[in-house]
Amino acid sequence: METNPILRLDYPDPDVIRVDDTYYMVSTTMHFMPGCEILRSYDLIHWEHASFVYEVLDSTPAQRLQDEDNIYGKGMWAATFRYNKGFFYILFVANDTRKTYLYTSKQVIGPWKKQHVEGFYHDASLLFDDDDRVYIVYGNKQIFITELREDLLGPKLDGLHRMIISEDWNPILGYEGSHIYKIHNKYYIFLIHSDAKEWKRIEACFVSDSLDGTFIGGDILNDDMGYRNQGVAQGGIVDTKDGEWYAILFQDRGAVGRIPVLVPVTWKNDYPVFGEDGKVPKEITTNSHNLKYIYQPLVGSDDFIYDFNGMGKDKLKSFWQWNHEPDSNSWFIDQEKNGYCIRTQKLAKDMTQTNNTLTQRMKFPSCAAFVTVDGAKLNDGDFAGIGALQGCFGMIALTRENGKYYISMQARKAPNTSLGQESENAHGVEYARIPVESSEVTLKLSVDFMNQKDEATFYYLTENGFIQLGIVHSLYFKLDHFAGCRFALFTYSTNQYGGIARFQNFVYE
Known part of the structure; x- marks a missing residue:
């Protein structure tokens, strides 16, 4: 027996x-790259990359974070x-390019x-x-179905095209997140x-x-699992080899x-019933x-010891993604000292606008990492x-000024708790700074998400253990990034680019 969320x-x-x-x-990966991650499972509960x-x-x-551009x-x-006739199909839109992308492969690994x-x-x-005809269902508030050409690369001339469902009167969020299936010789959206x-x-x-x-239809699941009125919805359904059915949906957790x-x-009478007595178990x-399969973790530590067999760069561990498209000329693995290195290639205002x-x-409900x-x-x-x-980021970083080293804790506070408002203080604020004698420091970040407490605390390592620096910073899920908060290893320059930082022994707790 496992617990939800899975x-x-x-x-x-x-x-x-x-x-x-x-x-x-597959799930949304927004601005992170490599992108469009696919997970694998044999029981629908445990998953791996x-x-x-x-x-x-x-x-x-913008995808390269050139100048002040970005796709957050x-x-x-x-x-x-x-999956159809031996081919995998993935289709999505990118909201920065305003294009629709179709990727196909005979293998999930490409x-x-x-x-x-x-x-x-x-x-x-x-x-x-x-009958080998292909359709696409899509829209927000007004849901359309359009027949595609045989090659799937555009609407079929004189093919089916109609609006099938409308909720344009809903002032908060009308119907979207379409998933269409043919089951029991009927069509379900x-x-x-x-x-x-x-x-x-x-x-x-x-x-x-x-x-x-x-x-014809209506609501089939209205439940928050007892968690702060945050409903569970949007996702796909799938059957097992034994004829059971499941849905994988998502829930906001701050x-x-x-x-x-x-x-x-x-x-029941060819209509889906979600959950048990209207509740998510x-x-x-x-x-x-x-049953004996051992799943690889979706997050984890990294000692940055990589053997690229003298062939140059290879992929990092699969739980890493860059914030945007990486600049391959300005990151490298130091195989002598075992570290991930970033060489800055531009000036940046803060950690959100720097490459690599x-x-x-x-991880919910709490986690920490140090490096x-x-x-x-x-x-x-x-x-x-x-x-x-x-x-509304928070950070702890080693910095250099007039040849001397300091540890700085900075954050950009959110002006309010609303979903749509962007953060103020575009460059963030420094809340604490201490001098250090060494150019090598160990820094830690811990977060507490329980009951949407959503707080980050920052530390540096001394002979007596980790000591907190600066404020306890409040985190918020907002539309400016539209993604869950992440640990981030970063380097940026404010005066002169070309500096190099090396990150060693990242530990995920």
């Missing part, structure tokens, strides 16, 4: 498929994942073929029908929306005997992000056909450290 990490907008006895899940669909997307100036709060999201689809399809879902009187995610389903018929929840699905079990920041998801920073090659005005990456 993953206590930020994996929003999930879609899930089964191929034989293996389940695969399978692959990234792309290393970089379009290499636009944009990038890829809400992919649809399908290589993936990249193509563009004519049009822009918000929260899209693909349907491969029994699963959607998310909010209660019209207060913000709360609710799962809905509509069904029709045909794609040109009337879709600054840590949106985390997956597994919901049993039964059928807090404990859940499934049947596995691979290495990130990992934070040793070697700043012997920093320039005056450089900062190198560990931070809580979000719009």
Whole structure:
């Protein structure tokens, strides 16, 4: 018996498929790269990394963090994942380029073929029908279905195109997050929306005997698992080899992000019933056909000892993603001293706008990480450290000024708790600074997300253990980044670029 949520990490907008006895899940990765991560499972409860669909997307100036550009709060999201006649299909939009992307592969591990689809399809879902015709369902408030050409790269001339569901009257969040399936010889569309009187995610389903018929339905899950009125909704459904059905949805958990929840699905008169007596079970079990399998962790420590076999750069461990597209010429692994190194290539205002920041998801309900920073090659005005990456960031870093070293704790406070407002104090504020004699320090960040406490505390290591520096900083999930808070290893220059920082022995607690 396992507990819900099944993953206590930020994996929003999930879609899930089964191929034989293996389940695969894709989720939104926004601005992080490599992107469009696919997870693998044999029991729908335990998951591990399978692959990234792309290393970089379009290499636009904003995706590369060129100058002051960025794609925070944009990038890829809400992919649809399908397997049909020996091919995997992933389709999503990127909200910075305003393009629709189709990736196909014979294997989950790739290589993936990249193509563009004519049009822009918000929260899209693909349907491969029994007659080999292909459709896409998409939209916000107004949900449309459009028949695609045989190559899937655009609408089919004179093909089906119609609005099938509308909720444009909802002042908070109308229907979106489409997932379409053909089951029991009927067509089912699963959607998310909010209660019209207060913000709360609710799962809905509509069904029709045909794609040109009337879709009838309504809400099928309105439950917060007893957690702060945060509803559970939006995701895919999947069957097991034994004929059972499950949905993987997500729930907002504050600054840590949106985390997956597994919901049993039964059928009554060919209509889906989510949960048990209208509730998401807090404990859940499934049947596995691979009981002895050992899953690799989705987060973890790294000693940065990599053997690239003299072939140059290779991939880092799969739990790392860069904040944006990395600059491959300005990061490297120091194989003599075992460290991840960043050489700054521009001036930056703060940790959010610097290249090659290495990130990992934070874990609910609490977690911590520490890392040793070697700043012997920093320039005056450089900062190198560990931070809580979000719009209202917090950080602790080694810095150099007039040839002397200091530890600095900085943060950008949020002006309010609303979802939509961006943070104030564009450059952040320094709340504490102490001098240090060494160019090598060990810095720590701990976070507490329980009951949306959402606080970050910063430390530095002394002979007597870790000592707190600066304030306890409040974190918030906001639309400016639209992603869960992450640990971030960063270096940035404020006066002269070209400085180098080395990160050693990252420990995830």
